[in-house]
Amino acid sequence: MAIGRPLSRVEARDKVTGAARYTADTRLPGMVYAALMSSAVSAGRVRAIDTARAEAAPGVLAVITHLNRPQWHSTPAALRYVETRFPLADEHIHHHGQYLAVVVAGTREQAAHAAGLVAVDYETRPAVPTLDAALPDAHQPVWRFEPEFPTLLALGDPEARLAAADVRLDLEYRTPYNSHAPMEPNATLAHWDGGSLTVHETSQQVHLDRPVIAGALGLPPDRVRVVSTLVGGAFGNKTAVWAHTLLAAVAARQVGRPVQLVVTRKQVFTCHGHQPPIIQRLRVGANRDGTLQAITHHTVNGTPVLFDRPEAAISPTGTVYALRSVGVRVEVAGMHMPAPATMRTPGDGPGMFAVGSALDEMAYALELDPIELRRRNHLAVHPLLGRPWSGKQLLECYDVGAERFGWERRAPRPRMMRDGADWVGFGMSSAQRLEHHAAARAAVEIRDDGSAEVRTAAPEIGTGNLTTLTQIAADGTGIAPSQVDIRSGDTTLPESAPTSGSRTTGSTGTAVHLAALRARQAAARLAVADPRSPLHGLPAERVGAARGRLYDVDVPRRGETYRDLLRRNGRRSIVEQGFHDPAGADPRFAYATFGAHFTEVRIDDTLRRVRVTRHVGVFAVGRVLNPKTARNQAQGGIIYALGGALMEDLATDPVTGRFIAPALTDYHVPVNADVGDIDVSFVEEPDYNAHPLGAKGLGEVVAVGVHASIANAVYHAIGIRVRDLPITPDKLLRP
Amino acid sequence: MLAGGLSLGAGLAAPPVRAEASGAKPEILTLVVNGDRVRLEVDVRASLLDTLRDRLRLTGTKKGCDQGACGACTVLLDGRRVLSCLTLAVMHEGSEVTTVEGLAEGDRLHPVQRAFVDHDGFQCGFCTSGQIMSAVGLLAERPRVTAAEIPELMSGNLCRCAAYSNIRDAIEAAAHLSREGE
Ligand code: FES
Numbered sequence: 001m002a003i004g005r006p007l008s009r010v011e012a013r014d015k016v017t018g019a020a021r022y023t024a025d026t027r028l029p030g031m032v033y034a035a036l037m038s039s040a041v042s043a044g045r046v047r048a049i050d051t052a053r054a055e056a057a058p059g060v061l062a063v064i065t066h067l068n069r070p071q072w073h074s075t076p077a078a079l080r081y082v083e084t085r086f087p088l089a090d091e092h093i094h095h096h097g098q099y100l101a102v103v104v105a106g107t108r109e110q111a112a113h114a115a116g117l118v119a120v121d122y123e124t125r126p127a128v129p130t131l132d133a134a135l136p137d138a139h140q141p142v143w144r145f146e147p148e149f150p151t152l153l154a155l156g157d158p159e160a161r162l163a164a165a166d167v168r169l170d171l172e173y174r175t176p177y178n179s180h181a182p183m184e185p186n187a188t189l190a191h192w193d194g195g196s197l198t199v200h201e202t203s204q205q206v207h208l209d210r211p212v213i214a215g216a217l218g219l220p221p222d223r224v225r226v227v228s229t230l231v232g233g234a235f236g237n238k239t240a241v242w243a244h245t246l247l248a249a250v251a252a253r254q255v256g257r258p259v260q261l262v263v264t265r266k267q268v269f270t271c272h273g274h275q276p277p278i279i280q281r282l283r284v285g286a287n288r289d290g291t292l293q294a295i296t297h298h299t300v301n302g303t304p305v306l307f308d309r310p311e312a313a314i315s316p317t318g319t320v321y322a323l324r325s326v327g328v329r330v331e332v333a334g335m336h337m338p339a340p341a342t343m344r345t346p347g348d349g350p351g352m353f354a355v356g357s358a359l360d361e362m363a364y365a366l367e368l369d370p371i372e373l374r375r376r377n378h379l380a381v382h383p384l385l386g387r388p389w390s391g392k393q394l395l396e397c398y399d400v401g402a403e404r405f406g407w408e409r410r411a412p413r414p415r416m417m418r419d420g421a422d423w424v425g426f427g428m429s430s431a432q433r434l435e436h437h438a439a440a441r442a443a444v445e446i447r448d449d450g451s452a453e454v455r456t457a458a459p460e461i462g463t464g465n466l467t468t469l470t471q472i473a474a475d476g477t478g479i480a481p482s483q484v485d486i487r488s489g490d491t492t493l494p495e496s497a498p499t500s501g502s503r504t505t506g507s508t509g510t511a512v513h514l515a516a517l518r519a520r521q522a523a524a525r526l527a528v529a530d531p532r533s534p535l536h537g538l539p540a541e542r543v544g545a546a547r548g549r550l551y552d553v554d555v556p557r558r559g560e561t562y563r564d565l566l567r568r569n570g571r572r573s574i575v576e577q578g579f580h581d582p583a584g585a586d587p588r589f590a591y592a593t594f595g596a597h598f599t600e601v602r603i604d605d606t607l608r609r610v611r612v613t614r615h616v617g618v619f620a621v622g623r624v625l626n627p628k629t630a631r632n633q634a635q636g637g638i639i640y641a642l643g644g645a646l647m648e649d650l651a652t653d654p655v656t657g658r659f660i661a662p663a664l665t666d667y668h669v670p671v672n673a674d675v676g677d678i679d680v681s682f683v684e685e686p687d688y689n690a691h692p693l694g695a696k697g698l699g700e701v702v703a704v705g706v707h708a709s710i711a712n713a714v715y716h717a718i719g720i721r722v723r724d725l726p727i728t729p730d731k732l733l734r735p
Numbered sequence: 736m737l738a739g740g741l742s743l744g745a746g747l748a749a750p751p752v753r754a755e756a757s758g759a760k761p762e763i764l765t766l767v768v769n770g771d772r773v774r775l776e777v778d779v780r781a782s783l784l785d786t787l788r789d790r791l792r793l794t795g796t797k798k799g800c801d802q803g804a805c806g807a808c809t810v811l812l813d814g815r816r817v818l819s820c821l822t823l824a825v826m827h828e829g830s831e832v833t834t835v836e837g838l839a840e841g842d843r844l845h846p847v848q849r850a851f852v853d854h855d856g857f858q859c860g861f862c863t864s865g866q867i868m869s870a871v872g873l874l875a876e877r878p879r880v881t882a883a884e885i886p887e888l889m890s891g892n893l894c895r896c897a898a899y900s901n902i903r904d905a906i907e908a909a910a911h912l913s914r915e916g917e
C-alpha cells in the first residue's frame with residue numbers, strides 16, 4: 001500500500017535543486033514585461049492621466065489606461081469575476097492601489113521605470129477608511145451570486161433563553177485586515193497564437209479561471225488555456241481571476257508578443273485579496289450545570305463600496321456545541337477597500353476565535369475546566385440538519401491532546417503559573433470545519449511499460465496533492481508509486497476540484513481513485529478474456545493487482561504483469577476516467593473534520609511579549625494519506641493562525657484607509673524563531689461515509705481554533721482577556 | 736522606483752530622469768556563476784536577482800518581495816549569504832555567485848538539499864532555494880551551530896507555508912552529516 005506511507009513529495013528533487021518551475025520562471029521567445037501603475041488615492045476620479053513621458057521612455061511598447069483600453073466583453077456579474085468592475089473600466093477610483101495603467105516594455109527595468117512616469121491628476125474624495133467609520137452603513141448583504149450561508153437566522157427563542165440563563169455574557173471580538181501573503185507574488189504570462197490565448201497563471205483553479213478570462217475577452221472558452229503547474233503558496237488569494245491577468249492578456253494582444261506580468265509585493269498586499277476587518281458580538285447564556293442555553297452571534301465585516309461580500313464568521317456558531325437556541329445576523333459595511341478574498345480559514349478562522357474565546361470566558365464564569373464545558377455540550381448530530389456526523393472523534397481529540405500536552409498540570413485560575421520572569425499560561429480550543437465537495441474528474445492511464453500516469457487539473461500549491469494523488473493511483477492500479485507519473489495544473493487535463501477549501505483529498509482524490517480502479521478493472525477484463533493470459537477464464541472480480549502485476553486472489557502465484565498483458569495484446573495503454581459527483585454523498589450524514597488545540601504561552605512580565613512555546617494539535621480527518629506531508633501541512637496551518645493571533649495586522653491610515661506599510665517588513669508573519677514546539681497527531685479513523693478512500697480535507701481545519709487557544713492561554717497566564725487581534729504587547733501592558 | 740506609485744503623493748509629478756538612469760547605457764559585467772565565467776551587458780538598474788533570473792535563466796532563485804524582507808532570493812556572493820534583490824549586478828564585477836542550481840554535483844544532491852527532501856523542509860517550495868542557500872551559508876559560517884541557534888539564524892528566510900520545524904530538523908541533520916564528514 002502506498003496510502004498511509006510517509007513518502008517524500010514527488011516533486012521534492014525539483015524543489016531543492018531550483019528546477020521546479022513556477023509561473024514567473026516560465027520564459028517564452030520574444031517575451032516582454034508589463035508593470036502596473038496603482039492609484040495613490042482611495043476614492044475619487046482620474047481627472048487626467050498623462051502617459052506621454054512613459055510612452056517616450058526607452059523600450060516602452062504600450063501604455064494602456066481607461067482611455068485607450070480595448071473593449072471588455074460580458075459583465076463581471078455574468079462571469080463571477082472577483083469584483084463588479086473590470087480593470088480600467090472608467091475614470092472612477094474606489095480603493096487605494098486600484099490599477100490605473102499597465103505599461104509594457106522590452107525589459108523588466110524599463111517597464112517598472114516607465115510605470116513610475118505615468119502622471120495622474122486626481123480628483124480626491126473623502127474615503128470611508130475604517131470599519132468603525134463604516135458602521136453606520138452596516139446592512140444585511142445582498143448576495144451577488146447564490147447565497148452560501150444564511151445571514152439572518154433564529155432557532156428556538158434565543159432572547160428568551162438568554163434571559164432565563166443562569167449566566168450571561170455579552171462580548172465583542174475584533175479581527176483586523178489579514179493578508180494571505182503567499183511567498184509567490186501573483187503572476188501571469190499571457191501569450192496569443194492567432195485567436196487563441198494561453199495564460200500561465202498563479203492559480204488554484206485553472207478550470208474556474210478559464211470562463212472568466214474567456215468571457216471578459218469575448219472568446220469561446222475552448223480558445224483559452226490556463227496553465228498553473230506549481231504555485232508558490234496561495235491560502236485563498238489565488239482562487240480568483242484578478243485584474244492583472246486580464247490586463248496581461250490584453251497587453252499581449254496589443255503588442256503581439258508574450259507578456260509577463262509579475263505584481264509587486266506591495267500590490268499583492270493591496271489588490272490581490274485579504275481577509276477584511278470583522279467585528280463580532282456574541283451573547284452566550286449557560287446554566288450552572290454547564291449546559292449552554294443560547295447564543296447570538298452578530299457580525300459586521302468591511303466590504304468594498306461597490307458590492308457586498310459577507311465573511312461567514314457565523315459558520316461555527318450553530319454547529320459546534322449543543323445549544324437550545326441560536327440567533328445569527330451577518331452584516332456588511334462599505335469601505336473604500338480593495339476586494340477581499342477567501343483566506344485560510346474563511347469564516348471558521350475568525351468565527352472560531354470568537355466562539356472558542358467565549359466558551360473559555362464561560363468556563364471561567366462557571367468555574368469549570370474548559371474541556372469539561374465542551375464535553376458537556378458535545379454534539380453527536382448536526383443540529384441544523386438533524387443528521388449524525390459521519391465520523392466525529394472530537395472527544396478522542398480532547399483526550400489525546402490533553403495527555404500529550406500535560407493539561408492536568410494546568411492551574412485552575414489565571415496568574416498562577418510563573419517561571420522566572422515569565423508568566424505561563426495554558427489554553428485550548430476545539431476545531432471544526434464542514435467538509436466541502438466539488439465535482440472532480442481525473443484520468444488514469446496504465447502504459448505498456450508497466451508504468452502509469454494520472455491526469456487531473458488540480459494545481460500543486462504546497463499541499464502535497466501531487467504526492468497523495470500519486471499514492472491513490474498507485475494503490476488503485478497496483479503499481480508502485482515510483483512508477484506513477486502525474487500531470488496537473490492545465491485546462492487541457494480533466495477538470496479537478498479547485499485546490500482550495502480542503503477539497504483535493506475528498507473530491508479530486510476520489511476521482512483519481514475511481515479512474516485508477518476502472519483502469520485496473522479494464523486490464524483485468526482484457527486478461528480474463530485473453531486465452532494466452534494465465535488469468536484467462538477467471539471472473540474479473542477474482543483478479544487483484546499489486547507491484548505492477550495482475551493476479552488471481554485465490555492463487556496469487558497465478559498472474560502476469562500489466563506490461564506483458566498490454567504488449568501481447570498490442571495495446572500501448574489503457575485509459576479510464578473517474579468522476580466524483582458531489583451529489584452522490586450519502587444524505588443520511590453530515591460531514592466535517594474536527595480537532596483540538598492546546599497552547600502553552602510564556603509572557604515576559606516586563607516586555608509582555610507573548611511566545612508560543614508549545615502547541616499540541618490533534619485532528620480527526622479520517623484516514624491520513626501521507627503522514628509526512630500531512631504533519632507538515634498541519635504544523636503550517638497552526639503557525640499560519642499563530643501569525644493572525646499574535647502579529648498580523650495590515651494597519652490602515654485612519655483618514656485615507658490606505659494600508660500604511662504593505663510590505664513583509666511591516667506586515668509580520670511568523671519567522672522561524674517565533675515558532676516553538678508544534679506537536680501534531682491524528683485520531684485516525686477512516687470515514688468511508690464521507691468518501692470511498694475514507695480520507696477528508698486537512699488544510700483548513702488545522703488552522704481553526706488556534707487563535708482562541710492562544711488568546712485563552714494568554715488570559716490564563718496573566719488574566720488579561722484580549723478580544724481584538726492581534727495580541728500585541730501594548731494590549732498586555734497592564735499590571 | 737517600482738511600479739505602483741503608492742509612495743508618490745497624490746498629483747505629484749514623477750521625478751526627473753537622467754539619461755543613464757533610463758537604461759539607455761548598459762554596462763559590461765563579468766561574473767563567475769556556479770563556476771562558469773559569464774560576460775554580459777546589464778542595465779545599471781538590474782538587481783543581481785533579476786540578472787540571474789532574466790538574463791542567465793537561473794530561475795531557481797526566487798523573488799518573494801524585491802525589498803529585502805523575505806530571503807527567497809538568497810544566494811552566496813563570494814561565499815557569503817546575501818539577498819540578491821538588494822544589490823545591483825553592476826556592483827559585483829568579478830564576483831563569484833553560487834545559486835541553488837550550483838549545489839548538486841550532477842545527480843548527487845548537496846547534503847543540505849538531501850536533508851530538505853528527507854525532512855520535508857518545504858510545502859510550496861517557493862522559499863526553498865533561499866532557505867537552502869541560507870542554510871549552506873550558515874553552515875559555512877558556523878559548522879558547529881547548535882539546534883537551539885538555528886531558529887534565530889534562519890529567521891531572515893520567511894516560509895509562509897511555515898515548514899519551520901522541518902527546516903530546522905533538516906539543517907540540524909545536515910550539520911551533523913558535515914561534522915561527521917570532517
Ligand atoms: S526577494 Fe529578496 S528578500 Fe525577498
Ligand code: FES
Binds near residue numbers: 862893
Ligand atoms: S514552502 Fe511555501 S513558503 Fe516555504
